[in-house]
Amino acid sequence: MQVPSWRDALNPDQVLTVEDRDFFLEMMCLEAEDKREMKHLELEAEERREVKCLEAEAESGVKRLEVEMQAKCFVSTSLFNPGRQTWTKDSSSSRTSAKYRGTLRISDSYQHIDNVMAAFNLSHFDPSTFFLTGIPDLEAAHIWISIPLSMFYIISLLGNFTILFVVSKEQALHKPMYLLICMLALTDIGTSTSVVPKALCIFWFNLNSITVGGCFTQMFFLYAISSMQSSILMTMAFDRYVAICNPLRYTTILTNARIAKLALVGLIRAVLVVLPMPLLLSRQPFCANRIISHTFCNHMSVAKISCGDTTVSRMYALVIVIVFTVLDLPLIALSYVLITRALFRISSKKTHQKALNTCTAHIFVMLMFYPPFIFSTLTYRFGQGIAPHITVMLANLYSAVTPMLNPIIYGVKTKELCDKVCKYSCRR
Incomplete structure (x- = not known):
């Protein structure tokens, strides 16, 4: 109106x-x-x-x-x-130096x-390029850090490829347990190769740039391989349970074909669960500051340089860790609880010793995989008081030392495999 x-x-x-x-x-x-x-x-x-x-x-x-x-x-x-990161600038006109x-x-x-x-x-800045700084605050020590890192990587490749070669050549080793060891060797090669070569390029040649596509590809393979390794360790625990608790039915329950199917399921699970994480992060806008304070494209390090809201991506990455630790670790623990209960019912010391030898290697490998993985993941999210170079250093050691030690542990603790490796080594 x-x-x-x-x-x-x-x-x-x-x-x-x-x-x-x-x-x-x-x-x-x-x-x-x-x-x-x-x-x-x-x-x-x-x-x-x-x-x-x-x-x-x-x-x-x-x-x-x-x-x-x-x-x-x-x-x-x-x-x-x-090295020292010191510049000296002399000016003849002003007669000053800084x-x-x-x-x-x-x-x-x-x-x-x-x-x-x-x-x-x-x-x-190229909008399709990120820059990796290496280990923050330790740029002067990059050359010295690269020496043990490269040695760990070479030993890792030699040990894991030796296991793959020996198992492929020896028909007697074509058994479920050794097939699982070969799968673990492949994941070790993938883990170290996803991280160490790029880190050495940064330390030796200052090749700090990495394309955006290459960064997210590296991120996907690194987390997918870790997820696959968790599935293999869970399958190994089930293999040890069947071998100790149901030895007479071992050959019928765990065949090579069944192990291959379980590996395929683990691979599909790793791809389906991990793939959304880099896809979610790749949809975020990135600021002009594209410098990543790391030697490789860790999820949290890349998320920090995004200008958008990365809450969903961060939460999904945390869900991935929870899913694999909450699902896989309880099943592994259950397997060893049943193994321990079965051993208490057996009075033979020889049987106890044999079961201990078969489980020791697997326990050592799990202790080198899960605690560092969980610690590294939680540190990136909740360890604001920890110096950045410590977390980056631990991540590089985890990616290089664990793949190096796994073949050594299985080669020493598995007698049949150790004998075959020694046979080929002495022949050469």
Whole structure:
């Protein structure tokens, strides 16, 4: 409903008195003043919007400048003096010298760094590229860290490929237990190869860049292989349970074909459960700062450089850890509880010794896999007080040491496998 206005009281045929004329003139003046006030308010609002736009542009420009300076400092640090990270700049005109240790200030000269960035075509961030820093705060020790890391990797490859070669050549070893050991060797090779070569490229050649697609591919294979390894360890526990508690039915319950089917189920489970994690993270926008403080594309390290809301991706990654630990570990524990109960019913010491030898290797491998994996996962999410270089160092050791020790443990504790390896070693 329209509100009546003072103009409705005007009648063209009516003769206005002096009071009416003064009233209408006053109302017209008030209306004109209201219009001027409204126009002034609109102009002020428009000015405020323009100021906000200018402030936003200035803030984004400052952020871009800061990111560019971080990138320049990082490239100068990693490419030109990975040892002591000390620059000395002499100026003959000003007769001054300045030392920079680790970082460069915005007030310093950009000329040298600009030339460096241009020489390596890194003056602007490639939107399809991430940069891995290596081990934070230990850049000076990268060369020394790479020596044991490369040795662990070489020993891991030799040990696991030796097991694969011996089992494939010896018909007597074509049994479920040794097939599972071969599957574990394949996962060990995959785990170490997913991490160590890229870390060595960073330590030795300063090849810090990795494509976005390569980063998410590395993330997928790393977590999928770890999930597959958990499935293999669970199957091994079931294999030991059947071998000790039902030895007469072992050959009928666990055949090579059944082991292959269980491995296929574990592979499908790993792919289906892990695949959404990198897909969810890849849909997030990433800021101009694409520097990952790690030697490989760990999920939490990549999520930290995202500009979007990564809550769903973080929660899903935590769910993956909970699913595999909550489902697999209780089944493994149940297997060993049943094994222990069965051993208490047997009075033969020889049987106890044989069962202990068959289970010891599997227990050692589980202790090297689950505790470091759970500790590393929880540290990235809840260990804010732990220094970053410690978590990165532990992640690299976990990816290199565990695959190296697994073939040694099974080679020593499994007599039949040890004899076959010694036979081929002596023959050579």
